[in-house]
Amino acid sequence: MTRMNISVKNLKDVVEMLNTVVTESKFKITPSGITVNAVDPAHVAMVSLEIPKNVFAEYDVEAEEEISLDLEKVKSILKLASSNDSMVIVKDREKLKFEIGNIIKSISLLDNNQITTPRVPQIVAEDYVVMIKGEFERGLRAAEDVSDAIRLTMTPDNFSARSMSDADESEMILQKDMLKEIQCHETIKSSYPLEYLLKFMRSISPSEEIKLSFKSDYPLTIEFNLGTDSPERIKGRFLLAPRMES
Structure with missing residues (x-):
């Protein structure tokens, strides 16, 4: 089972940053943390994030997997919480469950095959x-x-x-x-x-x-x-x- 506990502020920062270029994202979850790369439809801008496991108050991930999410749905859940809250996230088959205090909301995962993971270009600029x-x-x-x-x-x-x-x-x-x-x-x-x-x-x-x-x-x-x-x-x-x- 994949189970995580993250502060609402950190999750909101991640979602808002990705939302500058896309409305849907594919997250690569590993025992050491989460990575996500997203490129806008015009292929002009790209965001790449690395979220180490120590960012989470709880991080229980046994195996590597990918999940794809509708960021707008996650943003609507975040509106139910304050920045000082924490959120428990549990993967349950093809759904992702969010627990905020006494509120539990689930959203369906998107088809991973429908979300393209862009290759991060190797750009070197010494200045x-x-x-x-x-x-x-x-x-x-x-x-x-x-x-x-x-x-x-x-x-x-x-x-x-x-x-x-x-x-x-x-x-x-x-x-x-x-x-x-x-x-x-x-x-x-x-x-x-x-x-x-x-x-x-x-x-x-x-x-x-x-x-x-x-x-x-x-x-x-x-x-x-x-x-x-x-x-x-x-x-x-x-x-x-x-x-x-x-």
């Missing part, structure tokens, strides 16, 4: 910048009424996010001493779709650190953590294809 998520999001929000794309630039001394249209322009510049960390050997520039970045940012706490790595006209990788009340953190990666400019 990166580490900053507080809230700082990056401010730059994105300043640009959302200017254009549907944002151009990220990294130099050895600063990081900037710039958006332009025929009439308007927005730019955020963070000097080296305003960043947690920066490693850059030469000027790097690449543009990305703003809508995806804004949706993704809403699912991360403003005070969290994020690591952005990219090359010129190359996919963007954002590494982040989720969860606050567990011995280990939920590790995640967000991949975003570049917007090629003429």
Whole structure:
């Protein structure tokens, strides 16, 4: 029997993050933890999460298996609980049972064959910048009424996010001493779709650190953590294809 006990906040963080790109997901459950990869229908953005067993208050998994879920149904169950609650999850044949206090709800599992598990591409970018998520999001929000794309630039001394249209322009510049960390050997520039970045940012706490790595006209990788009340953190990666400019 597969039985888990997880905080509502951690589960909500996972569901909301996946929901930035998909409405259905396939989870790989192993004795050491859970992994899930999801790519949006347009194959522009991808979320990859690793949830170690120590994130759970109880984690009883005897064998490796995959389960597929409708995330909207899970979100409706989460609305019945507060962030301070914990939730027991039990797999019962082709259903998943959720226990929150004196409430028990079950949902049917989806057919695993109907959910494609994307392959995580091996993207290597040696140059990166580490900053507080809230700082990056401010730059994105300043640009959302200017254009549907944002151009990220990294130099050895600063990081900037710039958006332009025929009439308007927005730019955020963070000097080296305003960043947690920066490693850059030469000027790097690449543009990305703003809508995806804004949706993704809403699912991360403003005070969290994020690591952005990219090359010129190359996919963007954002590494982040989720969860606050567990011995280990939920590790995640967000991949975003570049917007090629003429």
